[in-house]
Structure formats: C-alpha cells, structure tokens
Amino acid sequence: MSGLGTAFGSGAMTNSIYELDDMGPKDAIFAIxxxxxxxxxxxxxxMLKAKARGTKLVxxxxxxxDVARHADVWLRHKPGTDVVLLNGLSHVILTEGLADEAFIAERTENFEAFKxxxxxxxPEYAASITKVPAEKIIEAARIIAKADNTASYYTMGITQHTTGVDNVLSVANLAMLTGNMGKPxxxxxxLRGQNNVQGSCDMGALPNVYTGYQPVTDPAVKMKFEKAWNAKLSDKVGLxxxxxxxxxxxxxxxILYVFGENxxxxxxxxxxVEHCLKHLDCLIVQDIFLTETAEIADVVLPGVSFAEKDGTFSSTDRTVQRIRKAIEPRGNSLPDWQxxxxxxxxxxxxxxYSSPKEIFDEMRSLTPSYAGxxxxxxxxxxxPWPCPNEDHPGTPILHIGKFSxxxxxxxxxxxxxxxxxPDEEYPLMLTTGRVVAHYHTGTMTRRSWGLNGAHPEESLEINPQDAEKLNIxxxxxxSVxxxxxxxxTKAQVTTRVPQGLTFITFHxxxxxGNILTNSAADPVTQTPExxxxxxxxxxxxxxxxGCQKRKIFRKKSKHEAV
Structure with missing residues (x-):
C-alpha cells in the first residue's frame, strides 16, 4: 500500500515483538x-516494562x-483526525531539522511531494482540527525524531476509518522521515486484531491474492497454481x-460460506447485515459454537478449537509457530481441514490430504516466503517469514538495506x-473498541464464567459534562x-472519554454495538468506519x-456463561 512492499501491505509487523524487551532510555515507542x-x-x-526502563512513550x-496514562506525551486527538496529527508531527520534524536526511536521500522517493x-x-493548524495543543504536538515530534530508535505501533484505531489507507500511509511517512525502517x-x-488472522492472510484468505500475497491477476502465478492443483482458476479479484x-x-x-466469523x-x-444474510438462498456457517450468525444459517458445520487440531499459527510479527492437538475433537466436530x-x-x-503437514508442505512448495x-x-x-530456503534463519526485521x-x-x-x-439530531460522536475481559464478539469469552463475571454487561462511556446536560x-x-x-444499555459516566465522545464495545x-456503526468504508481496502x-x-x-417492558429491554443473552 505504502510502497514499503507486499509484507507491509498485508498488515504484518516489520519488526519482532520481542524487540520491546531490548528498548531503553535512548529509544521511543509511538503508539497510535x-x-x-x-x-x-x-x-x-x-511496552510498559520498556517505559519503566526509561523508554520514551508517545x-x-x-x-x-491505560497505556495513555503511562505516556510521556499523550496526544488526545479527535477521532478521524489521524492524518492531520501525523502531518503535524512531520511538519515539526521538517522545520526543526530533525529528519534523517541521509535515509531519505538514499532509500526513498517522492519526498518533495510529501513535504x-x-x-x-x-502545529497550530493541526491543533485547531485535532484539538491537541500545539506544544504537545511539538514535544511528541521531538521525542519521536531524537530517539536513537522509534518503533511505531497501531491497530484498528488507525485502519477502521474511511481514511484508513491514508492513516497507514501517514504512519509510514513518519517512520521513513525519521529513518526508522529496516533497523532493530x-x-x-x-498489531493484528484476532488470533492467527496473520496466518489466514498469509494463506490467501483475501480476495486478490493466493498464498504469500501472490496476485491472482499475475498470469505466471495463476499458471503455477493451476498446474499444482490441476484445476482452472480465475484471474478476477474477488469481493x-x-x-x-x-x-x-x-x-x-x-450462497455464502462463513468460516470462523460472526x-x-x-x-x-x-x-x-441480517437483512442480507436472510436474503441468501443458502447460508453455511463453520464455527466452534452456535454463534448469532450460525443461528440463522441453513447449514452449520461444527469445527474444533485450537486444542483439538494440529497445524501452524502465524503471529502478528510474521512468526510461524507449530500447534499440536491436546485433546480429541468433541462430538461430531472435525478439524477445519477435514x-x-x-x-x-x-x-x-x-x-x-492425509494430514495438516501434507497441506503445509504443498503450500510452502508454492509460496516463496514460506519455502524454507x-x-x-x-x-x-x-x-518469521520471509524464509526462502531451509538454510535461511527467517527474517525478524523487514526492509534492511532496501525496501522490497x-x-x-x-x-x-x-x-x-x-x-x-455529529449534527443537531445526532450531537455526539461514537467510537468502538474492546475491553480486556472479552474478545471480539464474545463467542468464547462470554462462555467463560470468570471472564463474563469480570465484565458481565455492556455500558456506554460518556463524559460527565455530556451526561449532566442529558440529566444522566x-x-x-x-438508549443509544x-x-x-x-x-x-447503562451509562458509564467517566473522563476516560472527552466531552463530545462516547464509547461502546461489540462484545x-x-x-x-455494531447495530449503531456506519458501514461507510475506505475506498481502497473496503474496511468499514x-x-x-x-x-x-x-x-x-x-x-x-412497568416491569415486563424492562425485562424486554434488558433480556439476557442465551450465550452468556451460566
């Protein structure tokens, strides 16, 4: 996406998670x-241990x-203004002579257009839009640029916008501007949002690529997979x-086949979503529990959990790891590959196929980044991939020396x-996310007595000033x-959100929570906002x-732990 190469465009980390263990007073972390x-x-x-060792945290x-509370500089920007904030940081670095000019000259292009x-x-213009004081933008930019090494981290707070690609490009701009690419x-x-989502993408679970991000539109790639699979394949990008x-x-x-998704x-x-799924001629769901999506399916195929199957997981930093079956599948369930x-x-x-290993060996024979x-x-x-041959140790850091x-x-x-x-009719802004006790749609965590007990119900975070105006x-x-x-839901009156902003999860x-959210999407990736x-x-x-109406409003989920 950014010109940093296929691996970066796939959403993979360029560096290893474990480099955080080596960070100290001369280093910085930028988490956005x-x-x-x-x-x-x-x-x-x-990250917090690195901060305790003296690493600067922006x-x-x-x-x-919690991570914001521990920051040396906390930039509390208005949602949807990430590009402004990142351009503002870059402006300070450029005007104060803090850019890595040698890196820019030797390893990049299109710098003048960016500049x-x-x-x-x-900083003043950025402050007027982001609502972050100009002096904080300046302070943060100096920390990011002056550190010997600055590692940037982001998640869905950057990508789940109609400007998600622009946000990612802006993070990449800042990393190249300060020479923080291709180095420890x-x-x-x-950071990927779900377990083994990196591995799923690596294996071609995307509409435009085969395994290892090989384009479906490339005739040579198409021919290679047709020969291996003895089948005619399409060169059209999927939906x-x-x-x-x-x-x-x-x-x-x-017909729609929903596999491990809700x-x-x-x-x-x-x-x-419900209207569309019920409109299908046939909905097939493969999952480990009867999710809300599975409840409306025509066919439900019971898969197994990680503990009931062999295979590999690929972590968010591209590290391929073995998993091994600990127990036999329950009931009529089967491993997904079967x-x-x-x-x-x-x-x-x-x-x-006789085993996951046989499938893996076929895949790596067709996938240069996994070949070794x-x-x-x-x-x-x-x-960590890329690992082109069996003598190669793997690649914990991407783009050393040159970009792909x-x-x-x-x-x-x-x-x-x-x-x-926000407008007169809908005057507040809403953003969504997760809490530590629950994972994604709660398919597993809300069936856990301990986790569900720790966070048993939803609430909407709302600032005290907004709550006071609404007599809440x-x-x-x-009602939201x-x-x-x-x-x-219930109101949680808290300064955790600023005035004008509310927050809810989707657990x-x-x-x-996603009955509220907007399906408007980034024009390039189609990631919703x-x-x-x-x-x-x-x-x-x-x-x-009366009491009966209250029960209807606050009905108990059938998926709740008991």
Whole structure:
C-alpha cells in the first residue's frame, strides 16, 4: 500500500515483538490508535516494562486508556483526525531539522511531494482540527525524531476509518522521515486484531491474492497454481465483505460460506447485515459454537478449537509457530481441514490430504516466503517469514538495506473528514473498541464464567459534562441511537472519554454495538468506519412501561456463561 512492499501491505509487523524487551532510555515507542494493554495485553505489558526502563512513550488516542496514562506525551486527538496529527508531527520534524536526511536521500522517493503537503500542517493548524495543543504536538515530534530508535505501533484505531489507507500511509511517512525502517527497535508495527488472522492472510484468505500475497491477476502465478492443483482458476479479484453484502442485496451472490466469523455481531450496521444474510438462498456457517450468525444459517458445520487440531499459527510479527492437538475433537466436530477436504471431495475434487503437514508442505512448495519453513524446523521454535530456503534463519526485521519494492515511497496525504460527523439530531460522536475481559464478539469469552463475571454487561462511556446536560447519572439506563439502529444499555459516566465522545464495545448480544456503526468504508481496502459515527443518547424513564417492558429491554443473552 505504502510502497514499503507486499509484507507491509498485508498488515504484518516489520519488526519482532520481542524487540520491546531490548528498548531503553535512548529509544521511543509511538503508539497510535491502539488500546494495547487491553487488546494486546502481552505486548502492552512489554511496552510498559520498556517505559519503566526509561523508554520514551508517545501515545495518540482519544480515550484515556491505560497505556495513555503511562505516556510521556499523550496526544488526545479527535477521532478521524489521524492524518492531520501525523502531518503535524512531520511538519515539526521538517522545520526543526530533525529528519534523517541521509535515509531519505538514499532509500526513498517522492519526498518533495510529501513535504509540500506536510508543510501546510503547522502545529497550530493541526491543533485547531485535532484539538491537541500545539506544544504537545511539538514535544511528541521531538521525542519521536531524537530517539536513537522509534518503533511505531497501531491497530484498528488507525485502519477502521474511511481514511484508513491514508492513516497507514501517514504512519509510514513518519517512520521513513525519521529513518526508522529496516533497523532493530524501529519499524511500522500493526498489531493484528484476532488470533492467527496473520496466518489466514498469509494463506490467501483475501480476495486478490493466493498464498504469500501472490496476485491472482499475475498470469505466471495463476499458471503455477493451476498446474499444482490441476484445476482452472480465475484471474478476477474477488469481493470484499462490504461488496459481498451489497452483491447479496442485488441477487448477485446466492450462497455464502462463513468460516470462523460472526458478521451478525462483528460487522457494522447489523440490521443491514441480517437483512442480507436472510436474503441468501443458502447460508453455511463453520464455527466452534452456535454463534448469532450460525443461528440463522441453513447449514452449520461444527469445527474444533485450537486444542483439538494440529497445524501452524502465524503471529502478528510474521512468526510461524507449530500447534499440536491436546485433546480429541468433541462430538461430531472435525478439524477445519477435514471439513473442507470432505466438501471438496463431495464436489468432485480429489482433496485426498492425509494430514495438516501434507497441506503445509504443498503450500510452502508454492509460496516463496514460506519455502524454507518445515514442521521439523518448527520443532525448535517459530520462524518469521520471509524464509526462502531451509538454510535461511527467517527474517525478524523487514526492509534492511532496501525496501522490497526498492525505494520506499512517501505519500502526499491530504486530510479528509470522516463519513459522518455529529449534527443537531445526532450531537455526539461514537467510537468502538474492546475491553480486556472479552474478545471480539464474545463467542468464547462470554462462555467463560470468570471472564463474563469480570465484565458481565455492556455500558456506554460518556463524559460527565455530556451526561449532566442529558440529566444522566452513572448506571442509568439509556438508549443509544444512530441513523442505523438503537440499543439499550447503562451509562458509564467517566473522563476516560472527552466531552463530545462516547464509547461502546461489540462484545454483547443484548446491546450489540455494531447495530449503531456506519458501514461507510475506505475506498481502497473496503474496511468499514467503525471508529467514527454520530449518535444521540437519551435517559430512559421506565415508570410508564412497568416491569415486563424492562425485562424486554434488558433480556439476557442465551450465550452468556451460566
């Protein structure tokens, strides 16, 4: 995406997680759009330990997260203004002579076009849009640029916007501007949002690539896979999730196979998602529990958990690791590879695989970045790709010496507003995320007695000043409404969010946060804008409804732990 190469475009970290253990007083961490201690606790703890050793910590986040509370500089920017903030930081670095001129000259291109745009974003101008004081922008820029090494980390707070690609490009600009690419304790490090999502992408679970990010549009790649699989393949790029839903609504997609995903809770504008899924001729769901999506499926295929199967996981820093079966599958459930093989055979394709190892060996024979990784080698520990041959140790740091595309390309990124902003009817802004006790749509964690007990129900974070205007007190029942839907939850009155901003998760069936969110998406990646939409909040008065109505509003989820 950024010109840093295929691996970066895939969302993989350029550096190893474990470099955080080596960071000290001469180093810096720049964390933007990542609630790291709650969403990636292991990495968050490493960040805080590095901070305790003297590493400078700069955090950009609208909410007062735990990692923000420990920051040397906390940039509390308005949601949707990441490009402005990042251009503002770059402006300071350029004007104060802090840029790594040698790195820029030797290893990058398009710098002048980037500089022309960045120079418009003075600290004062950036402050007027982001609401971050200009002096804090200046202080943060100096820390990032003056450190011997600065590692940048981000998650969905950067990508889940209609300007997600622009945000990522701007993070990459800052890393190249300061020469923090292709070196230890630096890099651009997106933290993946789900277990083995990196491995899934590596294996071609994307609409435009085969394994190892080999384009479906490349004739040579297509021919290679056709020969290996003895099948005719398409060279057309497939549909993204939003495009698939739109195609369903237009009767262009009749059958959907949902594998280990719960779009009835994880996708934006749930009412629209439900309408589309129920419109299908056939919905097939493969999962380990009867999720909300599986409940409306025509066919449910019971898969197994990680403890019931063999294979590999690829971590967020590209490290391929072995997993081993600890227990036998329960009931009629089967490992995913067996279910898929059985379906292929039923459709007439001879998918006569005997083990995950056989599948892995076939895959690595077709995938240059995995070619040198074998089950035998993985017995001694994980190996980060790319690993082109069996004598290669793996690649913990990408882009050493040169980028995979040659020169790293700076991007001239202008500011664009979010798709939906507060107005008279919907005066507050809503952003979404996670809490540490729960994971994603709660499919597993809400079935855990301990975790569900730690955080048993949803609440909406709202600033005390906004709550006072609405006559809302902490713990009050409230309705939360957007142009797409409405839910009932409790108010959590807190300064964790600034005035004008509210926050909700998407863990709870009873109060599904994604019934509110906007399906407007980034034009390049089609990633929806979960992080910004406009909302109205109202205190509920149940005196006119009686007890029975209250029970309806606060119904218990059938997926709750008991």
């Amino acid at each position: 759009g990542t609630n790291t201690t709650e969403c990636h606790p292991k990495i968050g703890v490493k 955090v950009a986040d609208p909410r007062k997260t 022309e745009v960045a120079m418009k974003f003075t 304790k630096g890099g651009v490090n997106p 993204t999730i939003p495009s698939t839903l739109n195609a369903i609504a237009k009767d262009k997609v009749k 779009p009835m809770r994880s996708d934006p504008d749930i009412n629209h 279910i898929l093989s059985n379906i292929m055979k039923a459709m007439g394709y001879p998918a006569d 990784i074998t089950y035998k080698r993985l017995e001694n520990g994980g190996i 595309r040659g020169l790293g390309k700076f991007a001239a990124v202008e500011y664009r507003e979010p798709a939906e902003l 007190e902490d713990g009050d029942e409230i 409404t957007t142009r797409r839907g409405s839910l009932i 709870f069936t009873e109060s599904p 979960f992080k910004v939409c406009s909302v109205k909040v109202k205190k509920l008065d149940f005196s006119d409804f």
